[in-house]
Amino acid sequence: MSESYPQVFQERPEVPDVVVSRLPQYVRTLSQLLSEGVQIANSQQLGEKLQITPAQIRKDLSYFGRFGKQGRGYRVDHLLEELKQILGLNVTWNVAVVGVGRLGRAILNYPGFTPDGFQLVAALDDNPSVVGQQVGGLTVLPVSHLADVVARYQVSIAIVAVPIAYTQQVVDRVVECGIQAILNYAPIMPQVPEGVNVRSIDPVLSLQSMTYYLANGVSPE
Amino acid sequence: MSESYPQVFQERPEVPDVVVSRLPQYVRTLSQLLSEGVQIANSQQLGEKLQITPAQIRKDLSYFGRFGKQGRGYRVDHLLEELKQILGLNVTWNVAVVGVGRLGRAILNYPGFTPDGFQLVAALDDNPSVVGQQVGGLTVLPVSHLADVVARYQVSIAIVAVPIAYTQQVVDRVVECGIQAILNYAPIMPQVPEGVNVRSIDPVLSLQSMTYYLANGVSPE
Numbered sequence: 001m002s003e004s005y006p007q008v009f010q011e012r013p014e015v016p017d018v019v020v021s022r023l024p025q026y027v028r029t030l031s032q033l034l035s036e037g038v039q040i041a042n043s044q045q046l047g048e049k050l051q052i053t054p055a056q057i058r059k060d061l062s063y064f065g066r067f068g069k070q071g072r073g074y075r076v077d078h079l080l081e082e083l084k085q086i087l088g089l090n091v092t093w094n095v096a097v098v099g100v101g102r103l104g105r106a107i108l109n110y111p112g113f114t115p116d117g118f119q120l121v122a123a124l125d126d127n128p129s130v131v132g133q134q135v136g137g138l139t140v141l142p143v144s145h146l147a148d149v150v151a152r153y154q155v156s157i158a159i160v161a162v163p164i165a166y167t168q169q170v171v172d173r174v175v176e177c178g179i180q181a182i183l184n185y186a187p188i189m190p191q192v193p194e195g196v197n198v199r200s201i202d203p204v205l206s207l208q209s210m211t212y213y214l215a216n217g218v219s220p221e
Numbered sequence: 222m223s224e225s226y227p228q229v230f231q232e233r234p235e236v237p238d239v240v241v242s243r244l245p246q247y248v249r250t251l252s253q254l255l256s257e258g259v260q261i262a263n264s265q266q267l268g269e270k271l272q273i274t275p276a277q278i279r280k281d282l283s284y285f286g287r288f289g290k291q292g293r294g295y296r297v298d299h300l301l302e303e304l305k306q307i308l309g310l311n312v313t314w315n316v317a318v319v320g321v322g323r324l325g326r327a328i329l330n331y332p333g334f335t336p337d338g339f340q341l342v343a344a345l346d347d348n349p350s351v352v353g354q355q356v357g358g359l360t361v362l363p364v365s366h367l368a369d370v371v372a373r374y375q376v377s378i379a380i381v382a383v384p385i386a387y388t389q390q391v392v393d394r395v396v397e398c399g400i401q402a403i404l405n406y407a408p409i410m411p412q413v414p415e416g417v418n419v420r421s422i423d424p425v426l427s428l429q430s431m432t433y434y435l436a437n438g439v440s441p442e
Contacts, residue, residue: 157431214378
């Protein structure tokens with residue numbers, strides 16, 4: 001995909017990952033504003049919606065060029081399209097789900113992926129009693145089919161929803177099949193080679209960062 | 222809880238939320254090192270485990286005082302205990318789960334909360350066919366019982382796992398009952414009054430921040 005954005009890339013060699021991680025929230029908020037008929041939004045208004053300071057918003061966007069005119073706010077449709085292109089959200093990404101337990105089933109039945117450009121194209125599990133079942137419109141395949149599935153459907157992303165004890169070996173398998181983006185649901189941080197991106201969804205980490213505020217009687221910045 | 226840390230607080234009035242959000246990962250990594258018998262770790266070693274630069278680690282920890290001796294690394298047990306106390310993880314927090322659909326069931330059966338100090342003490346849902354069921358060892362109660370449950374069990378945190386259409390109203394209800402920390406599973410950002418902390422678990426946002434790297438052919442910083 002990198003061929004599509006060569007000129008953009010010369011201008012922004014290094015964007016901090018925390019900034020990249022915030023951009024999808026910007027996209028979501030801008031989509032919402034657009035659907036409400038809002039055409040121009042300033043960083044104050046975006047900040048209220050996103051619960052981020054206006055200064056932070058201006059700084060984040062500055063990595064990608066000048067989107068707004070001084071004092072006039074951002075054109076919502078323009079900023080939205082630019083951010084979608086920057087994030088690669090103008091195409092559909094094929095996703096394989098590995099692990100079809102209770103959590104995997106919830107994921108496979110989650111309706112939120114498709115409208116946002118993520119197509120769940122395969123469900124895989126090594127439990128013989130699960131293989132062959134229909135879940136979320138897909139027939140569960142054994143994990144040994146992963147390489148085939150990745151090649152056949154041009155899978156770019158894997159969602160790994162297996163127990164802790166199996167997470168590292170499944171992640172290793174996924175990486176061997178050439179996948180470079182992994183969404184991991186287990187509460188461990190798998191080791192991956194450089195160039196492979198893992199995001200972990202872990203409710204405990206989210207809870208633990210909230211107890212800071214509860215314990216100390218302060219509010220988030 | 223704020224009474225416990227008065228002297229600490231005078232020294233660190235404002236810690237950026239991104240730093241607070243990283244601390245639980247530090248705690249997890251330090252626990253792992255301790256269980257492996259590691260007594261001293263430098264920021265290089267921690268950085269490799271956490272996939273964060275050593276400079277970032279030193280900067281993050283600097284908000285909370287000097288934990289390490291120059292050039293000698295951190296005492297793992299000491300740093301772990303300090304961070305746990307800072308995060309309020311030296312006590313157990315009672316949690317109510319609102320929404321007992323497929324996702325709520327996965328949450329209620331998730332074994333990872335208890336060892337980390339979060340006790341799921343109530344499950345609530347407004348679907349009459351779900352109320353009264355046993356899920357994860359709890360009897361599902363109607364949402365109208367929420368205020369009672371919060372008072373009786375001293376619930377500090379709510380996990381909200383309801384469909385998008387109901388999320389805002391359920392969050393409003395949770396806030397009315399005095400809860401100030403909410404973990405939200407729906408792919409929207411609910412509006413809450415100042416002082417209430419919401420973390421959203423949203424797989425799409427995580428996926429969308431990974432496509433940035435796929436689309437642009439670069440690796441995270």
